[in-house]
Amino acid sequence: MNTPASGSPGSPEDRAARVVLTWLAEPGNRTVWALVQEHGAPAAVELMAAGEIPDASLRAAVLAKLAGHDPQRLADAALRKAERLGARIVVPADDEWPGQVDSLALLDPEPPGQVNRDVRPPLCLWARGPWALADTLARSVAVVGARAATGYGTQVTSDIAYGLAEHDWTVVSGGAFGIDAAAHRATVAAGGRTIAVLACGVDRPYPAGNSAMFERIAEAGLLISEWPPGSEPLRHRFLIRNRVIAAATVGTVVVEAAARSGAAQTMSRVLALRRVAMVVPGPVTSAMSVGCHELLRSHPDAILVTGLGQVLEAVGRIGEYASDPPRGHSHPRDELDQESALVLEAVPGRGTASPDELALRSRLPLRTVLRRLSLLELAGLVERRDGGVALSRRPGAGR
Amino acid sequence: MNTPASGSPGSPEDRAARVVLTWLAEPGNRTVWALVQEHGAPAAVELMAAGEIPDASLRAAVLAKLAGHDPQRLADAALRKAERLGARIVVPADDEWPGQVDSLALLDPEPPGQVNRDVRPPLCLWARGPWALADTLARSVAVVGARAATGYGTQVTSDIAYGLAEHDWTVVSGGAFGIDAAAHRATVAAGGRTIAVLACGVDRPYPAGNSAMFERIAEAGLLISEWPPGSEPLRHRFLIRNRVIAAATVGTVVVEAAARSGAAQTMSRVLALRRVAMVVPGPVTSAMSVGCHELLRSHPDAILVTGLGQVLEAVGRIGEYASDPPRGHSHPRDELDQESALVLEAVPGRGTASPDELALRSRLPLRTVLRRLSLLELAGLVERRDGGVALSRRPGAGR
Known part of the structure; x- marks a missing residue:
């Protein structure tokens, strides 16, 4: 296994930063998640420590928590403690990271009447x-x-x-x-x-x-x-x-x-x-x-x-066990965030489309389309086929 | 109460004929039901006694049953016995006939995998x-x-x-x-x-x-x-x-x-x-x-x-009791007989249509359309509105 470059995903700095972030705000927090997505975990810690985050109440809570603490020391202590206990930390860059949890990023953070505000994926x-x-x-x-x-x-x-x-x-x-x-x-x-x-x-x-x-x-x-x-x-x-x-x-x-x-x-x-x-x-x-x-x-x-x-x-996968016809009609799209819903909407009902085509149809930047596609794929809503993207052939069959 | 003309629906002859028909074949039989619809009950008895029915096995059974019996005497005996017991016979022409049972005529007698062959409405x-x-x-x-x-x-x-x-x-x-x-x-x-x-x-x-x-x-x-x-x-x-x-x-x-x-x-x-x-x-x-x-x-x-x-x-009628949104999606049309399905298909999704228009659209005789409409109305699938026929506004609310 190669050692990742300092600060890059999977590096010791990345791990330590994720420990600190989880200590600074409860897992699932969407502001923290967005910062990590945008800047990486180490930079997210720095931004939060500098008070450079949009959410005012989170900013106040973070600064209060950091007063008199060295985040790096806290992280080191947690990691040492874990090692003594025979525990380990697993981060998204690790081979054993269960990627399906990242599909939590697909949930609309603000569906009406739901308490999904902070349901972003785990950081570690x-x-x-x-x-x-x-x-x-x-x-x-x-x-x-x-x-x-x-x-x-x-x-x-x-x-x-x-x-x-x-x-x-x-x-x-x-x-x-x-x-x-x-x-x-x-x-x-x-x-x-x-x-x-x-x-x-x-x-x-x-x-x-x-x-x-x-x-x-x-x-x-x-x-x-x-x-x-x-x-x-x-x-x-x-x-x-x-x-x-x-x-x-x-x-x-x-x-x-x-x-x-x-x-x-x-x-x-x-x-x-x-x-x-x-x-x-x-x-x-x-x-x-x-x-x-x-x-x-x-x-x-x-x-x-x-x-x-x-x-x-x-x-069970279809065919692995005798199966009933699926009942009812699924509307998972209803709870998707807007970007994911737009990308999914752009995928043709039959055949495939390239990410470029999807970007054109959804009027979203290609980068956004690619990010959403990998989440939609994890969620089992789309699949790669014949060099393009298609709607999943196994609706309701899980991942 | 006026006495119906001899042999007409509700007359003593009609009642006696329905008793005989129920004795000749089990209730729900579609051949018997079709004869009664076409000719009336007394004539249906005569046709059956004369062996003039299309269903060969029913014809044989009826003739065997009738051998040595006078149908009129059987009917009289049953009616007298009922009277002694404080029982009465109720026929479709009576005020107390529960018309909703006639919607059984809507059931497709031959849906795949179903045993609906003889599910026509009761005769009495x-x-x-x-x-x-x-x-x-x-x-x-x-x-x-x-x-x-x-x-x-x-x-x-x-x-x-x-x-x-x-x-x-x-x-x-x-x-x-x-x-x-x-x-x-x-x-x-x-x-x-x-x-x-x-x-x-x-x-x-x-x-x-x-x-x-x-x-x-x-x-x-x-x-x-x-x-x-x-x-x-x-x-x-x-x-x-x-x-x-x-x-x-x-x-x-x-x-x-x-x-x-x-x-x-x-x-x-x-x-x-x-x-x-x-x-x-x-x-x-x-x-x-x-x-x-x-x-x-x-x-x-x-x-x-x-x-x-x-x-x-x-x-409960909508509004009478607090109600959940109806769940699932009803497909009662799937089990309708072909004529009823064609008439229902012809009713516009919005607004109303006249029976004449429905006959044109469904390519069925007006008489058939009228007969099916009254059954579809009983079943709660269509309703009379603004002088025409419309899809029911209360899907799933029963009759």
Whole structure:
């Protein structure tokens, strides 16, 4: 492996800068993301330290945080601490970076009635465990749900997660009590790979009551987090974390959810990112299934699944498993940002177009078109074909 | 009330002929229905007795049945027996005829993969109970499901039926053990009106184990059947009967159903007739919910309902109850017969057209257009407006 030039993506400076940026502002922040895209991470740190950012409240928060701190020292300390713990930092320039999380850049930051303001892609991921992120997440399904799961939910979750592991799928969940823990445990029991995406440092996974489970996951699977070691599981971080679970996986299964839970937001993103949204129904007399039924009623493109077979069918490549005709009609475009929507609009319904043609048709700069195209490709909305760009032939089939 | 001329619709001859026709061939038979439409019921009996019908196997069956019988005497006996029992016969010419069942004539008798061959409208209905059919069925919801219902299904059914009765909706079901009986009983308990649509004579409702319940229904609601008193509940008659439940009501709720049950066929017809198809989910671990989940997976226009509120919302006129946006996209045209589809196709997307214009555009005779229009109107697909015919403004709102 060549050592990248100082400050370039993947260099020690780039890594350290991403650590600092995550400390200065919560992951997903769109101002920070835009600066990194435009100038690179090290320059973004300098601009923020110099107060040269458009967002006034962010500027004030950053300057207050930096007072009396040397960002470089903070980053070094975090990286040393991680090394002691057997954790590593993964950045977009690394081979093991799971590129599909970058498709979060496609989400419209301001859809009406949505709280998508700060859903930009992660700047870095901390990881503990023996597997490379990209490979392990390439065939992964999220299984998530209520902390206050019932025996019913726990049983259904265990059956699905165990079976996914047996079919060589990685199971991803959030590490919480209830459905999350049932998913991780069943996967470990099946000898499969499970990934806990945490809303705190990988050195002190929350909740502590699951710590024996987390140790097993760190040995047999992966603990990953956007926050550096030592970070607290603050309440708002769970919502920030959820976007990574939605984007990193081929599909998400919600097993139990209370009324008006966070599951609705997760499902909207899963669908917007063209991942497979799956929901397990339950007794209408169970408070823990109310959220699942809400999801099925309000998201016509969410798929009702009753067990492993239907999950495999929904996430499997067409033909790999027997499949139902896809139900409903997907409108992922509705949640795309304006530039992405314009580029997608310009792609012909049949045949292909060159990026130059797309730039002409969309009236966007070629550079913008190229950037959006790679994200649209990651999201499974377009594909390269016959030397041009075409609409994806596998709508709804995930990435 | 004027006495209709001999042999004309509603005359004693017409009634007797309809009794004979139902005895000669099972209700819904399309050959019989076509003869009655063309020639009237008394002439249809004569043609059939003379062997002048195109369907060879029906002709043979009819002649064998008639051997040694006087059809007029049979009809008289059935009508006398009914009178003794406090039952009456209702025919299309009667004020209390529930006209919406005639929209069954819209169903394509030969859609691919469907068993709709003999789903023509009833020729007559036998009734026991104090209410007029048309009024009682105008605001009615079918609540149906498995005989081998679980405690869960029985509870959910009772809650929904009781609540429907409290909101002045008539509850319609099939009289079977399990979900049907729970629906009838809860409605009676609420002091509401319930209708059992039977697959046998109204004098000996099946199953006998529910006979106390049937007596209560005959006092407080209605027992109705297409078959004359004394008829046996033959196995194939339940499927024939089901089309009446689908067509007579504003919507149908399926509470529990085993895998590959008859509920799928019922739901297809409910949707084809533009009625509201509702399904209650349940535990994925319950064999009695497998059919419900199949329905929800395979019929994107079926609405998942978790209780009374969502049922009322789905069947209520727009604005009468708070309502969700309708989900999915209805294609009732897919199951229409060809003539109806052509007429519907000819109705302009905006504004109105006269029947003459529709005849020109559809290249069908004006008489055919007029007949199809009244059925399309009953099915809620078109409406009279500004002196012409327009597409219905209330898609999905039932009749």
